[in-house]
Structures are given as C-alpha cells and as structure tokens.
Amino acid sequence: MIIKQIRHKVHVYAKKAPWQQRDNGLTARIIVSFAVLTILYMVFLSVLAYVGFGAIPTAIIAGIMIMAQWYFSDKIVLWSTGAKIVSREQFPELHDLVERIVARNNLPKPRIAVINTKMPNAFATGKTPKSSIVTVTTGLMDELETEELEGVIAHELSHIKNRDVLVLTLASLFSTVAWYLMRFSFYGGMYGGYGGRRDSGGGIAFVLLVAVFTWLVSFLIIRAISRYREFAANRDGALMTGKPSKLASALLKISGTMKRMPTQDLRQMESMNAFFIIPALSGTSFTNLFSTHPPVDQRVKKLMEMEAAMS
C-alpha cells in the first residue's frame, strides 16, 4: 500500500515537471542570450575601466552598446529562438487570422514568424508597433482551435500595442545603468580614499554585494512589471476578440493544465488516497515572486470573470 502511494506521488510530481519546463523553455533561451550579452558588456566595460579608460568615454561606449542591443533586439530574439519570418504563401491561414484581428482593431499588421517545435508557445517582439514581429510555434497551431489561436495572437498584439517591449527594455536599462553608476562611483571613491589601490579584497567583495543587490532588486521589479503587463495584455487581447473564455482555454492548453484535467473517476482516485498527497506539493508563493507570468489559474480566473461580465 505504501509503495503504491509513493508511486503515485512520483507520478503526480513527474507529471508536473514537464509542464513547467514547456512554459519556460523559450523564455529561458531569450533570457540566457541577453544575459550572456549583458555579462559580455560588463566584462568589456570593466576591462576598459581597469586599464584606466576615462569614465566619460566608457559611458559613451556603453551607450552605443545599449543602443546597438536595442536596435538588433529583434534579430537576437529571432536568432536565439530559431524563429523564421514566414510569408503569406507559406502560412496563408495564419496570415489571414492575424489580418482579421488587426483589421478589426485598427492596428498595423506585424511580421509573422514561426518556430518549428511541438511545444505550444507564442511571443511578440519589436521596438515599435510597425516593426514588430509575432512569433508562434507549430505546436501552438496544431494544439489550439482557430478561436483559441486568435485569442493568443490578440494577446501578443496587445503586448505590441501597449509597447510592453519598450517598457521592459527601459526597465532593464535602468538596472544596467544602476550597475554602471555603482561601479564608477565605487572606482571614484577608491581613487579618492585609498590613493588608487584598486585590488583590495574587501573592496571587490563590496562591489559584488552592491552589484548583486542592484541586480536582485531590478530583477524583481522587472518581473512585477512583466506580470502586470501580462494581465493587461490578457484583458486587451480578450477585448479584441470578444471571447475571453477562448483565451482562457488556450492558456489552459498551453500550460498543460488541460492535459492534466483528470479523466479518471473520483471513485477510482479515492482508493488511491490521492487527496492526501497533492496539497503537499503546492508551494506557489516563491514561484510567484520570481516568475514573469502570473500563474495560469489566476489569469484564467480573471478571463472567466470578464466572460461572465460580457455575456
């Protein structure tokens, strides 16, 4: 009996893990790409500062680098995710679907890209609404019904309309600038106080501490903003299609919740003691703080409230 329970526990746990991975895989690749770039910049600028390059020229170089990253951000995202821009000839139905939504809501038509993967996902990039790109995976198109896909694309279009990419880039810029300011003021203080003794062990530890703190705070702020923008995009996307419940069921499908909806009868589950095991697995407050997206059940709940208000 005990073995049976443990097996069931493992089963429930193993079921949960891949769903969490699938939601984050694509985002993780983008974040890693940008994080590697940021670290490269920081190392480069630190070297410049170390060899005695002045603060103002270094700041100018940093500015150019940030502008370049901003300018090439679309290409970096496409490259890091393996997304390909697709023409109307390649995906006529997808183009039709996007055109329907933009025409109805008086938005410029974005470019459309597709990633060839079974994992259902979608995202939007672009500095301005006109130059934006909406990317969907082939898995998303396979798994969702037309109305659900419409809901997801409307959600992504609202990200573009609300200029969320710009907002988040500015937020990240703040953390980058904070980092540089901290570094330079530290070196300035060093020159004044210790007569240029740069490589004191305590000093480096202090820089590291402040750096980690700066990064952590901005990380949490960016995540909070991002979660708020997600709710906003859900609301606006649902208004674009007029069918909140379709976006809700799309979210449930993408997150894998739909697949985890039980089909096994309550009377069968009862004999497996399932109800004592599952509550022990819920520890969501930590993931809430760190995730860029609000939990699916919260998003679904808000959408269904909209649905109830609209019907």
Added chain:
Amino acid sequence: MFSISSAHVTLEVKLGLKVTGRCALTFKAVSGTFFYEMEQDIKRFLGSLQPEFDLAFRTVTDSYGYIWIVFEGKSIEDLLAGLTATGDIVEERGFSDQLLAAVIEFANERQGGQQYLIYNYRRNNFYPFVPTGHKTRDIEQEMKMMSAVGEEMLFEKDMTLWYPLWDLPLRSRG
C-alpha cells in the same frame, strides 16, 4: 452544504442554470451487518420524513461498489436537508471515511444536458462537472460555473482535482 441554497440563485442568474430537483449522496459500501443496519437506518429515517418533506428517494449500487442515495424533490431546501441528514447518519455510525461525494444536478433549458456541482467530503469543497458523453466533459462550461460561484462557496480552485463521476445514476435507468 447549505451554501448551495444561495449559490443556486447565482447560477440561475448568471448562467441560466436551474436546479432539476435531483441530488444524490454516495458512499463506499463495505460488507458487514453494521453497514446493513446503517442502510436500514437511513431508509427508515428518510421514510419518516416523507409526509413533511416533499422528498422521494431510492438507493442504487454502482459498478464501483458505491451506494448512492438519490433524492428527488421540488424544493432545494428539502433536497439539501435530505443530503445533510443522510450525511450525518453515515458519520454518526462511524463511517465518515466512507463518504465520498454529494452531487447536485442543474440544467439549462437552452443547452440541454445536465450540469453538476460535486461536493467532495474529503476536501470539504465543491467543483463543477459537465459531462457531455460517456467519457467526455465540457471544461469551458465548468470554468464558467467556477467563475460564477467560486467566490461564494468553498470551491476547489485546483482544476486538476476536478475528478469526474462518469455515468451518474441520478436518472433512473429502466
């Protein structure tokens, strides 16, 4: 359990769902005279209520070995009183572990078919169940039910615990 008496109004206003006058309570049957006595007890008790309460009942044993006490009545208050009293008898007899679920049936004239609120005794909360066939369900409609009454009653927020009860014996079979 009595949160149903206000929740059913909300369901009618928001989703056009009406109580059909059918509900049921199910518990696992175990062998032994003790259990047999309890069954008789329930039957006697509900029988004694008959003139005052507008409530008819019958018992069904399903293929999983669960006993169902199925009630039919016009007033929701009578139905809920029947469910609660039966639940109490089962618990008094020391079989509270055997209690599985209570089920209240709803229907929408436009949509057809039955929709249910299931009360899970183990978790002490409700969840929706909208079967559309032998092994299929309408999750979208279930979510609508949750958004309608999820806040005013103890509700199961984790959808992965919305275990179905296929082929409910609430409608008499032949």
